[in-house]
Amino acid sequence: MYRMGQLEKLCFETVNKYIIEVVKDLRESFGLHTPLTDPGIQAISPSPSTFYEDRIRRMSNLVALNLKMVATDDLLRIVGLHCPNLQLIDIISKMGTMQTISTINALKLEFFVSDAGLRYLHPLKNLKRIIMRKIVGSNCGGKLVTYEGIRDLVMTLPKLEYIRYNNMGFVVAGTDSSCMVNGLFPNGLDHFNLRQLHDDHASVEHIEKMEKLCPKLTTLCLYVPPTSPGHDFRVVAENCLDRLSTSPLELGAISLRAFPCGDAFHRFCSVKGQFLKNLKMHTIVEISMKSLLLIGKHCPNLVALDFITSTTLAESPRQVFEPYQGKLFQKLEHLTVIGQNSDLSAILRICAYNALYLETLQIMNYGFIKSARSSLLRLMEHNTLEFLRSVVSYGFELQPTPPDQIPGGDPLAGKSRHYGRRTVCRNS
Numbered sequence: 001m002y003r004m005g006q007l008e009k010l011c012f013e014t015v016n017k018y019i020i021e022v023v024k025d026l027r028e029s030f031g032l033h034t035p036l037t038d039p040g041i042q043a044i045s046p047s048p049s050t051f052y053e054d055r056i057r058r059m060s061n062l063v064a065l066n067l068k069m070v071a072t073d074d075l076l077r078i079v080g081l082h083c084p085n086l087q088l089i090d091i092i093s094k095m096g097t098m099q100t101i102s103t104i105n106a107l108k109l110e111f112f113v114s115d116a117g118l119r120y121l122h123p124l125k126n127l128k129r130i131i132m133r134k135i136v137g138s139n140c141g142g143k144l145v146t147y148e149g150i151r152d153l154v155m156t157l158p159k160l161e162y163i164r165y166n167n168m169g170f171v172v173a174g175t176d177s178s179c180m181v182n183g184l185f186p187n188g189l190d191h192f193n194l195r196q197l198h199d200d201h202a203s204v205e206h207i208e209k210m211e212k213l214c215p216k217l218t219t220l221c222l223y224v225p226p227t228s229p230g231h232d233f234r235v236v237a238e239n240c241l242d243r244l245s246t247s248p249l250e251l252g253a254i255s256l257r258a259f260p261c262g263d264a265f266h267r268f269c270s271v272k273g274q275f276l277k278n279l280k281m282h283t284i285v286e287i288s289m290k291s292l293l294l295i296g297k298h299c300p301n302l303v304a305l306d307f308i309t310s311t312t313l314a315e316s317p318r319q320v321f322e323p324y325q326g327k328l329f330q331k332l333e334h335l336t337v338i339g340q341n342s343d344l345s346a347i348l349r350i351c352a353y354n355a356l357y358l359e360t361l362q363i364m365n366y367g368f369i370k371s372a373r374s375s376l377l378r379l380m381e382h383n384t385l386e387f388l389r390s391v392v393s394y395g396f397e398l399q400p401t402p403p404d405q406i407p408g409g410d411p412l413a414g415k416s417r418h419y420g421r422r423t424v425c426r427n428s
Contacts, residue, residue, distance in 0.1 A: 063126075
């Protein structure tokens, strides 16, 4: 058993697991020698806040700390003082219900992490990843973080690569030269070290500021809300794609939610597709086979492709895509296609025909139930799917075929289980 000072990773996920998990596994290290069978164990249990604070004070070698749902400003103060080597921390706040002496509002949540708590993390210069609540709704109370608090944290930590917060566009866009001294931010640099950003209110202005302040960005997740006041969100989305097409950023992964899959997207792929390894496209319009062909043509290094649409994934004549079958998606390992009444056979011929290293396949169809078996068997005549580990389908049937009807036996036999409209297949 290691002494606590030698621990490098520690996870406190819920207060309720204090007795069950912590005492069971680490009671000797923590000095809790009372057997778990002792009915009086609750009486010797310290309060959760005291427990976490006392133990963290003695864990100076921690590099990863999970305080999910237990973090408070006071606890972060202890972390900032005693955990100088931290590289990863989850600071999702403890939650409660807003209440006074006379009333309790069960519909309004109370949080316990504020900008003051974030400031306690400023001395942790080795921090690379911070997990926090993605977004805080308007109907919340207690202690809350602001754009300013997150911005100060980003400006101070020289090695910070990722902070999980969905409005980072506002955080970065609100940064100006007044935050700099002699041309440098408090982190000693003239830019941020961020490699990944989420922006749930994407705009050209946000992207321009990201280009300037986050030159090392490799992953970008963008969303244009359809309810943006005073703007046609389709135009905003297309302008964002056009800006990315001319941007100096060389993104390896991009997620586009509620973006049209039209000319602007095609232009982006033709210019920046060579750098992409991961593409997630959640489009608001029909996805055509033309779009898939253009992605395959301009994004030759794709390893993971997710296509999600709420409308039909349109069918196309076979002759449209046959000439490309020897060239497209040769490096693809993970494929997800979610649509309605999808032409699965055409999708697989385009996306998986040459994907010899395909490991996971997820196909979901929210229209009439279709048969996927014939499409998969036809694909396997060319691509044996030797490395396929998992197939998840919804809205498709993979009913087994009697072995005597297939020469050499059924290649999918014993690899599928059915759950209503959902089928899960796994290679052993």
